[in-house]
Amino acid sequence: NAGVTQTPKFRVLKTGQSMTLLCAQDMNHEYMYWYRQDPGMGLRLIHYSVGEGTTAKGEVPDGYNVSRLKKQNFLLGLESAAPSQTSVYFCASSLTVVEGISYTFGSGTRLTVV
């Protein structure tokens, strides 16, 4: 059981380039989330999805787009990367958002924008 898999694990982009981060889960979870982690700031929610075909904005959505075309995949896109988007990105999933259910996290993608 792979859980939550993120690809790629590392990436260096030049300012203005675009890229897509892929998150895949094999647990049949309805809810999926993208977070970014910056020093001293914990995990901040970028976008989330409550089911196939749905997406919603989180705390820091600007500069990112997402898609959930298949239940098992949640894609995070950067259309025109900026140095401020240098961060570690974590994907997570949960069965529901009902209280008492923990999240399962991927191992992260370290992105550097130069």
Add this chain to the structure above:
Amino acid sequence: ILNVEQSPQSLHVQEGDSTNFTCSFPSSNFYALHWYRWETAKSPEALFVMTLNGDEKKKGRISATLNTKEGYSYLYIKGSQPEDSATYLCASTAGQLTFGSGTQLTVLP
């Protein structure tokens, strides 16, 4: 957006010491409080999820308590070991999880 705060930011203890950290969160509109253990270069791993005032959970040497009326949770580690070194994150939910910035624990041998 909830304001979830953790203290201290970092902590160094000697092997064998017991320690505890605090997570404070808004007590209004509370649904659940999560604790995660996060080792460097790994993904956050769920420790506990608590929902009821007075909840206490235990996993080995680690335990947690919850006070929803005053908006805080404590995480306790009894007899700390070097392998307990990690960042401990708490998160509260009123729909979506909002994380604190974590307490970084270093256990010195």
